[in-house]
Amino acid sequence: xxxxxxxxxxxxxxxxxxxxxxxxxxxxxxxxxxxxxxxxxxxxxxxxxxxxxxxxxxxxxxxxxxxxxxxxxxxxxxxxxxxxxxxxxxxxxxxxxxxxxxxxxxxxxxxxxxxxxxxxxxxxxxxxxxxxxxxxxxxxxxxxxxxxxxxxxxxxxxxxxxxxxxxxxxxxxxxxxxxxxxxxxxxxxxxxxxxxxxxxxxxxxxxxxxxxxxxxxxxxxxxxxxxxxxxxxxxxxxxxxxxxxxxxxx
Amino acid sequence: xxxxxxxxxxxxxxxxxxxxxxxxxxxxxxxxxxxxxxxxxxxxxxxxxxxxxxxxxxxxxxxxxxxxxxxxxxxxxxxxxxxxxxxxxxxxxxxxxxxxxxxxxxxxxxxxxxxxxxxxxxxxxxxxxxxxxxxxxxxxxxxxxxxxxxxxxxxxxxxxxxxxxxxxxxxxxxxxxxxxxxxxxxxxxxxxxxxxxxxxxxxxxxxxxxxxxxxxxxxxxxxxxxxxxxxxxxxxxxxxxxxxxxxxxxxxxxxxxxxxxxxxxxxxxxxxxxxxxxxxxxxxxxxxxxxxxxxxxxxx
Amino acid sequence: xxxxxxxxxxxxxxxxxxxxxxxxxxxxxxxxxxxxxxxxxxxxxxxxxxxxxxxxxxxxxxxxxxxxxxxxxxxxxxxxxxxxxxxxxxxxxxxxxxxxxxxxxxxxxxxxxxxxxxxxxxxxxxxxxxxxxxxxxxxxxxxxxxxxxxxxxxxxxxxxxxxxxxxxxxxxxxxxxxxxxxxxxxxxxxxxxxxxxxxxxxxxxxxxxxxxxxxxxxxxxxxxxxxxxxxxxxxxxxxxxxxxxxxxxxxxxxxxxxxxxxxxxxxxxxxxxxxxxxxxxxxxxxxxxxxx
Numbered sequence: 104x105x106x107x108x109x110x111x112x113x114x115x116x117x118x119x120x121x122x123x124x125x126x127x128x129x130x131x132x133x134x135x136x137x138x139x140x141x142x143x144x145x146x147x148x149x150x151x152x153x154x155x156x157x158x159x160x161x162x163x164x165x166x167x168x169x170x171x172x173x174x175x176x177x178x179x180x181x182x183x184x185x186x187x188x189x190x191x192x193x194x195x196x197x198x199x200x201x202x203x204x205x206x207x208x209x210x211x212x213x214x215x216x217x218x219x220x221x222x223x224x225x226x227x228x229x230x231x232x233x234x235x236x237x238x239x240x241x242x243x244x245x246x247x248x249x250x251x252x253x254x255x256x257x258x259x260x261x262x263x264x265x266x267x268x269x270x271x272x273x274x275x276x277x278x279x280x281x282x283x284x285x286x287x288x289x290x291x292x293x294x295x296x297x298x299x300x301x302x303x304x305x306x307x308x309x310x311x312x313x314x315x316x317x318x319x320x321x322x323x324x325x326x327x328x329x330x331x332x333x334x335x336x337x338x339x340x341x342x343x344x345x346x347x348x349x350x351x352x353x
Numbered sequence: 354x355x356x357x358x359x360x361x362x363x364x365x366x367x368x369x370x371x372x373x374x375x376x377x378x379x380x381x382x383x384x385x386x387x388x389x390x391x392x393x394x395x396x397x398x399x400x401x402x403x404x405x406x407x408x409x410x411x412x413x414x415x416x417x418x419x420x421x422x423x424x425x426x427x428x429x430x431x432x433x434x435x436x437x438x439x440x441x442x443x444x445x446x447x448x449x450x451x452x453x454x455x456x457x458x459x460x461x462x463x464x465x466x467x468x469x470x471x472x473x474x475x476x477x478x479x480x481x482x483x484x485x486x487x488x489x490x491x492x493x494x495x496x497x498x499x500x501x502x503x504x505x506x507x508x509x510x511x512x513x514x515x516x517x518x519x520x521x522x523x524x525x526x527x528x529x530x531x532x533x534x535x536x537x538x539x540x541x542x543x544x545x546x547x548x549x550x551x552x553x554x555x556x557x558x559x560x561x562x563x564x565x566x567x568x569x570x571x572x573x574x575x576x577x578x579x580x581x582x583x584x585x586x587x588x589x590x591x592x593x594x595x596x597x598x599x600x601x602x603x604x605x606x607x608x609x610x611x612x613x614x615x616x617x618x619x620x621x622x623x624x625x626x627x628x629x630x631x632x633x634x635x636x637x638x639x640x641x642x643x644x645x646x647x648x649x650x651x652x653x
Numbered sequence: 654x655x656x657x658x659x660x661x662x663x664x665x666x667x668x669x670x671x672x673x674x675x676x677x678x679x680x681x682x683x684x685x686x687x688x689x690x691x692x693x694x695x696x697x698x699x700x701x702x703x704x705x706x707x708x709x710x711x712x713x714x715x716x717x718x719x720x721x722x723x724x725x726x727x728x729x730x731x732x733x734x735x736x737x738x739x740x741x742x743x744x745x746x747x748x749x750x751x752x753x754x755x756x757x758x759x760x761x762x763x764x765x766x767x768x769x770x771x772x773x774x775x776x777x778x779x780x781x782x783x784x785x786x787x788x789x790x791x792x793x794x795x796x797x798x799x800x801x802x803x804x805x806x807x808x809x810x811x812x813x814x815x816x817x818x819x820x821x822x823x824x825x826x827x828x829x830x831x832x833x834x835x836x837x838x839x840x841x842x843x844x845x846x847x848x849x850x851x852x853x854x855x856x857x858x859x860x861x862x863x864x865x866x867x868x869x870x871x872x873x874x875x876x877x878x879x880x881x882x883x884x885x886x887x888x889x890x891x892x893x894x895x896x897x898x899x900x901x902x903x904x905x906x907x908x909x910x911x912x913x914x915x916x917x918x919x920x921x922x923x924x925x926x927x928x929x930x931x932x933x934x935x936x937x938x939x940x941x942x943x944x945x
Contacts, residue, residue, distance in 0.1 A: 155541065156541075157541070176540070176545075177540045177541045178540045178541070178542075178543050178544055178545045178546070179545075181540075181541060181542055181543030182543045187541050193535065193537070193538050193541075194535070194538070195531060195534040195535050195538065196534070196535075197534055198530070198531075198534060202527075205527065206527060206528070206531045206539070206542065207542050209524055209527060209528070210542045210543035210544055211543070212524060215524045215525055215527070215528045215544065215549070216524075216525055216548075216549075216552065217523050217524040217525055218519065218520045218523050218525050219519060219520075219523055220523060220524075221522045221523060222522060222523055222524045222526070222527050225524060228524075264542070268542055268543060399747060405746045405747050405750055407750075453927055453930055453931070454930075456930050456931065456934040457886070457930060457934050457935075458934075459746075460684065460690045460746065460890065461886060461890065461934070461935065461936070463690065463746060463750060464690070464882040464883075464885065464886050465886055465926070465930065467879065467882060468879060468882055468883050468886065468923055468926055469923070471879045472919065472920065472923040475919040475920075476919075476920065479919070582875075582879075586750075586751070586754045589747065589750065589751055589754070590751060590754075592747075593747060593748075593751055597747065623762050623765070623766060625758050625761065625762050626758065626759060626762040626763075628755075628758060629755045629756070629757075629758035629759040629762065630755075630759070631755075632751055632752070632754065632755035632758070633737070633752060633755040633756070633759075635751075636744075636748050636751050636752040636755065637740055637752070640744075640748060
């Protein structure tokens with residue numbers, strides 16, 4: 104078994120007396136799509152925030168390629184190749200799509216402390232940004248202001264910005280939230296495309312999507328791992344059904 | 354394009370005054386241009402990075418006092434020696450104060466910069482050894498003639514503008530813009546944002562130091578009032594008045610304020626109230642400043 | 654330093670801290686609830702002092718002046734909030750800083766026009782003009798004790814109102830989520846007006862109490878303002894408890910600083926602030942999340 108790309112050991116995060124994430128130990132294999140699901144309040148978003156460095160763990164460890172990154176800041180994690188997309192659009196509303204993608208792509212320069220050459224001259228950055236927008240179907244919307252895009256387009260831009268940072272590990276926080284059926288299908292297709300050759304940790308509520316694109320599914324309840332396995336295993340698990348209070352999963 | 358031409362014309366006109374030999378205009382416009390340097394450098398922080406700093410006058414005053422110090426105590430007069438020293442002093446102070454202040458965010462940051470600027474004010478105001486509230490004379494200025502000082506100021510203004518415009522078009526400038534709009538997102542994209550803000554703070558502080566050095570050169574006199582929060586507030590006023598985030602706007606704001614201050618003093622004893630009314634009016638009715646009227650673009 | 658001198662300085666420091674608390678609590682309350690950083694807060698302190706002097710000259714009694722002056726200050730606060738501050742609620746920091754800066758300039762000119770540039774002494778009321786002995790060598794002016802007691806009474810009253818009354822609940826709710834409160838039918842604007850008036854009155858009261866101690870002079874608002882900012886930075890913005898803690902620290906540090914290191918007294922206070930910043934960038938009791 105190859106060493107997992109990402110590993111958490113007894114990862115815990117407390118808010119006062121409440122343990123939102125409670126002793127979660129998981130291994131995420133490289134090159135696979137891993138879904139994390141669970142009822143509301145299960146700790147999924149907290150878990151993702153712990154992985155992306157936006158929250159500090161109370162206890163436990165996170166290892167990325169064997170490196171201890173438990174105390175790493177979001178910018179350090181990003182530079183290690185961990186990309187993140189957000190549940191609510193976290194863009195640059197007054198900047199154009201092209202500029203948003205640019206900023207994301209520019210982050211891959213060894214350093215943006217470059218003061219004298221105009222930014223446009225860094226062709227590699229422009230190319231990377233353009234490619235990311237292209238993959239996400241936003242090439243036609245380059246000049247549009249991010250704040251004025253439609254909801255679905257903003258989701259696409261979220262993903263484009265993440266892609267432009269050329270991550271090896273993608274952390275996706277409910278990328279399908281609030282999307283209509285057709286838009287959701289489009290984004291699922293995009294995600295399938297994007298997942299090729301990369302590792303994905305996906306937090307989602309949309310079960311159709313989860314079961315269609317995931318290789319493993321982890322179910323979190325009350326901050327703890329209830330079940331983990333292939334989509335079929337999870338789908339057929341009685342314990343999982345019960346946790347969702349009789350919700351139709353399959 | 355027309356804006357470029359207008360700016361160029363303005364710069365040339367200002368430069369031409371150097372040949373006029375008119376004592377009043379050399380002094381007045383020299384002072385005004387120093388205000389322009391202060392305004393533009395503060396705009397880097399306020400308009401482009403989103404940092405409202407009240408410490409700007411501290412670096413202005415520090416460099417001025419540094420000149421008084423090295424000239425009066427060490428006998429150094431040659432600008433080739435004194436200028437780098439004063440510039441370094443301002444930049445070092447900006448590094449320290451910036452590093453401490455940037456540990457705070459939002460309004461905390463504003464309050465902390467205010468506290469540091471007042472600390473420096475009291476330091477100079479309360480120490481007889483440093484001149485006290487009366488200030489100090491610079492026994493011998495780096496340049497003798499008023500015209501020469503004017504030319505130096507003019508050159509500094511032009512260079513400062515070109516430098517800032519360049520920086521803002523470079524990747525660094527783009528990063529600052531991203532930080533202003535959504536700093537948290539910039540961090541998750543991989544930018545160590547605090548470092549970028551610190552660099553901006555130091556660049557701005559260094560330029561404020563240049564302005565302070567030139568001010569001491571023009572007047573041959575330094576005093577604590579240059580360091581206090583009133584002064585910082587006035588520089589902020591010029592930024593708002595001219596239009597933040599445009600670079601040339603704040604420079605215009607500084608020129609306008611210089612005229613208002615000068616003629617206001619003649620019209621009424623309570624000209625401070627005039628400035629107050631102006632500030633309040635601009636905040637309430639013209640938030641984008643003069644540049645907003647012109648509807649110029651964002652990037653200089 | 655002898656024990657009784659130490660005790661005296663400590664008591665002075667605490668009393669100074671209590672006055673600072675009065676001012677800082679108004680500042681932090683306004684920011685916590687309205688989200689506005691008011692640079693003109695020091696001007697209210699100054700106005701309170703001038704009012705106390707002017708009224709006590711007219712009536713011959715400082716206590717009466719304070720009684721009359723306090724509602725006057727609250728009224729002034731109400732006017733300022735309605736006319737100016739109320740327009741800042743959704744604006745950026747630069748606008749807030751500059752609008753309130755403009756107010757400072759305005760109030761300064763107003764003070765100069767009305768009362769001139771002179772320094773004025775204010776007599777303590779005869780009833781409180783005695784001194785309290787402390788040990789063998791030192792005495793403590795009764796007015797200072799009175800001031801300290803007033804501040805403590807106000808602090809306790811504030812705590813009761815905010816924690817135990819329905820008004821206080823509205824204030825706390827407005828602080829955390831103004832939109833929600835409005836949706837529930839509570840007039841948030843009214844809450845804001847009241848809070849701002851209260852903040853103004855607090856600063857004014859501090860000025861009135863301090864008038865006999867520091868004399869009344871132009872520019873007295875400035876130093877208090879800066880110090881109350883330091884207090885709020887140390888204590889954490891929006892936290893009254895933090896303001897109390899910070900005020901005590903600053904009051905004591907400043908008082909001892911003046912005695913031990915006369916040249917560097919002010920520096921002491923800023924050094925404490927810098928130290929707190931290094932350790933806790935959001936203040937000792939500040940909010941856990943990103944501030945406004």
